[in-house]
Amino acid sequence: MLFRCPAFIRGNNGPELTAAALAEWAELHGVILDFIQPGKPMQNGCIERFNKTLRTEILDMYLFRILSEVRVLTEDWRAEYNEERRHSSLGDMPPVIYARQKLAGDPHWRWY
Template sequence: MHDQLVDGRALKMLCVIDEDTRECLAIEVGASLRSQDVILTLSRLMWLYGKPAFIRSDNGAEFTAAKVIRWLRDAAIGPAFIAPGSPWQNGFVESFNSKLRDELLNREWFRSRAEAKVLIERWR
């Protein structure tokens, strides 16, 4: 998910939702999201909640990167990619993202990434 700061700088968000409980486990905020950011976030969540059977995601570069695929394989976690151009296959995440945008992102003008992190975490 993406937005921008009041000065136009990029704001990227990695939203991790539990498919079974629909609980938002994490929203990582930064200027960009690299494969290493995905790996660190998922590692932290595995430590907190245990290992999932699979990770469902879209086909964004941060999820399809060789480093992430290798990490998932080494952790014995199956990647489950939705079909390109088929957001309805991940409908509960799309619904969550829409709610985040409507309830927070469209109402706030973040002056910094630090401010965005605090307000987004408070909203979560």
């Protein structure tokens, strides 16, 4: 797995992204916070699609009794999604394989 700070974080104007703690963390780590226009989720289409997939495949499929159940199932799903599942937008490669190939072939390429 790659553990770098992103160059920027794009999101909506929800309270979890406009909190002072996140703004302080971003400034400390040189991360730019980039907000989409209110009511325009299409400006952040990739994450909206990811959220829909997560909701459809995990959150709407199970009735969770305790938070740890959500954590375990979500982590298993995340690992499969990033390390095993082929993504047509990445040339039918899992994201981890795609990122490794990009980093190996282009020293200026950055994983966001």
